[in-house]
Amino acid sequence: MRLSLLFGKTQREIPGEAETISHQLLLRAGMINQLTAGVYSFMPLAWRSAKKIMDIIRDEMDAAGGQEITMPVLQPIELWEKSGRGAAFGANLFKLIDRKDRVLALGPTHEEVVTDLAAHYIQSYRDLPQRLYQIQTKLRDEPRPRGGLVRVREFIMKDMYTFDADDAGLEVSYQKMVQAYKNIYRRCGLKAMAIEADSGAIGGKASHEFMVLAESGEDEIIFCPGCGYAANVEKAKFDKGSSIEQIPLPMTDVETPGKESIEDVAKFLNLAPSQMLKCVFYIADKEFIIAVIRGDLEINEVKLKNLLKATDLRLATAEEVSEQGIIAGSASPVGQKAKVIADDSIVSSINYVGGANIAGRHTNNVVLGRDFNAYKTSDIASAGVGAKCAKCGGTLESTRGIEVGHVFKLGTFLAETFGALYTDPEGNQKPCVMGCYGIGVGRLLAAAIEQNHDDKGIIWPMPIAPYPIHICGLSLDNEKVKEAADKIYADLYTAGIQSLYDDRIESPGVKFNDADLLGMPLRITASPRTLDKGGIELKKRSEKTFTLVPIDNIVGEVKRMIDEQMKAAA
């Protein structure tokens, strides 16, 4: 492709609205264009990359026994009423009324449609397993689209749905998908990690997320270098320590003048923070909630929200707290009318120091079950760096990533609802056991950039680069250079290597900056100087050093470097 003809133009300025690196770079590179909030056009270079990603995905889905189909964007609302998931998706579900006054939803996902299809075509245990996938446009009316391609309202997704006879079958399909997803990220040239995750609105029994690791990632991942345990911080478990046997002692008050924070009070009383109770106040769907946790731990709001099955959760304001008659800085779960939710950390011990609900005073020997009751007791604590791994006792670490895939064990609830039943060898009708598995193509592309860039621009991994190589022809008004650059471009094409050829009349500075911004993995520079030295300069985008290559060796050398980088990801 000649850069002079390429549709899309680079820009120097960092677009004001772009917060994330991938968003900034995709806009600056002229690779995407926003039509309206969370809705983008893919320009030629980004689309080439997306197609390569889709090819890799398709290949791995087929290898895992997948059959590709395509299901519609337009879905009768009745399907969503039947599954009951319309409510869970809420305002995220786009709806319209057609010319015959029927309500149609725009598919945010396709469990309903595919289960309806399965009900048509699956009859016998002989028809199982089925692994169906599509690569298709999804629409979700996200409340806060952001991050360029990271959180959008329209996106291309590969979604697979598996139908098995039983849980053991689902386990096989699920593990095949987990492996296929790992292969996909590796083959895209990305470092990714499978972690335990929450099922959210999709529903089901168990799920894993796949994270592309990137410093700029929006998700925090807790992992154990010892045993390989990894989970989203929203879900991560850890060892909170075993219980210490103690005799319950009577509550006594103690003066703590001017001490309000856990740290200050603990220090003043010469205690460890883990001997104290921490109270945090929330409004969950308009209800006042007191969350109680051991003093050395933090509340995880996602865990708390899921435990409460709340749609909306936020910290209570100072006013809302004092309306409850609670004295901040000396709050106590004892004697409260509001619902108390306790982290399981405080079950493991007794005789905690809590607030006295009187300013400047605390209470010794507070005991859960004796002095106050919890509406629910569960794990609502955030796992942090340095916490103890619940699986192996190792020390947990933290990293950041971007979710690029999510797999779910759905079970039988949708198959039962839609009548996706099969007859087993004994003649009994049973529901199919389902799994579903999604990868967002644009999200993956953005994550690849978050993981692979420097301050000058994108550094595409070879397998998903729009073009493997960028040819900079400098001083193309010089006949000799133009001839050489044209020949390299043509020779590479003949050898099956499509390249991006900067044939514009621009300064070397503009050309090098654009090459760095656009980020093809290899770069050739042809100029009067390099030709005088006997060839062209060949360099990797990720490195500063270059090699002088004689014109006649270029095709071979470029091929070798492409193969080398492709193999590293294979």
Next chain:
Amino acid sequence: MRLSLLFGKTQREIPGEAETISHQLLLRAGMINQLTAGVYSFMPLAWRSAKKIMDIIRDEMDAAGGQEITMPVLQPIELWEKSGRGAAFGANLFKLIDRKDRVLALGPTHEEVVTDLAAHYIQSYRDLPQRLYQIQTKLRDEPRPRGGLVRVREFIMKDMYTFDADDAGLEVSYQKMVQAYKNIYRRCGLKAMAIEADSGAIGGKASHEFMVLAESGEDEIIFCPGCGYAANVEKAKFDKGSSIEQIPLPMTDVETPGKESIEDVAKFLNLAPSQMLKCVFYIADKEFIIAVIRGDLEINEVKLKNLLKATDLRLATAEEVSEQGIIAGSASPVGQKAKVIADDSIVSSINYVGGANIAGRHTNNVVLGRDFNAYKTSDIASAGVGAKCAKCGGTLESTRGIEVGHVFKLGTFLAETFGALYTDPEGNQKPCVMGCYGIGVGRLLAAAIEQNHDDKGIIWPMPIAPYPIHICGLSLDNEKVKEAADKIYADLYTAGIQSLYDDRIESPGVKFNDADLLGMPLRITASPRTLDKGGIELKKRSEKTFTLVPIDNIVGEVKRMIDEQMKAAA
């Protein structure tokens, strides 16, 4: 692919709702599934075919200098208000209101979005030409979806948009596209024809349709075997004969008792029908219209509707005619209050015989311009078989087809509206000259079946067949047969040939019927009988005769036959 695992099942019964052959066969083959009116899922076999069609399209678009992009389904309604085309699309335009109360349209086509993109990225004559295309989902709320994949509400379309500096540039882009389209149909193994067409709601200056010829096609095409002229009957022109010089004679009435039809009156008066005037009455958007044409010709309602720029046109009822004081069977355009529209055929001569508007009586020597006036005079006649070609004087013939592509010269109106301007070498700002070009993928697939089938099922053209070959293993409980059939399946796969392998325990009748219905171009039969004779039977789906091929020669022979059929389309 093992048929035992394939998602989708064949059915014997012809589905009641399916009128067209392709609809019937696609449903019976389990290749498509209707979710709601005009909205289909593609099952694995149909989707494989669609992907092959898309690959061929992509290849030809790239070869014609196309750059592939992807634009969104969701489009702000403001774009459609700005272009003014929202009204032209009317209720066909799906609209929804998002969570922030903004109105979004679902793209029925992408002229608005692409011109907006062009306004961003095209600045100079150096940026031209641009040829941008996508293969993407379109949504149109068709009033009467029908024919399976022929007229639907959701479909995948390849749409290209070209931007040129001037009309000469557009002509180059347009001709490149016409050639690319011809290549696409040929490479898909289809017989197609480019014909002159009407621009409809898309707008613009000129357009051509591409028709896949098929007896069952819904469109009538008029063509001249002599000079190659071809047009949709809705648009076709023909030579109506040159004028005969005559002196205008005074009107005189003549008794024609009991004679009402043109034929009867002409015979009675010993005249040719071409010496008479024919009046036909219409209601165009609630207005009564009298269409007048030479007695030997027929009114073309599409031409009349376009001439009147009417949204709705229908024949007037007998009651509506008599309300106008018109005597049917003796109607005259003379002395009418209603609007008269005249076909240009009646300009070429004078002294016609018309009705006298009195039962049983006609009038001689009616002259347009003297005895009655026309509101408009234009070509509103239907070209029929046997008419004279306006280009070469040859005799026109008629055939039927299905529209599978449409190309338009749009001109500058959208570029002006959206500011898609470029600066020419002299520094003047000018609007880009645009063209647009569409192919419906599912429509093409359906048309391929309309053109290629027999009473037993589909006969896929090799280039777009889901699989090139269907292996029928008969009596697979016989170890020897099973081993041979498994080996053939594996050997073909190793040789790069994916096949459909009927490995089910079913009778030969069921297997052969399914093979004929599914329609892969080649079929292998392996049975105890063929093995006893020393091999397997290989036959074309389109022929009855088969060849006995020794097991060791199968891969070579299959390859040869595939190549042969691919070359025929290349």
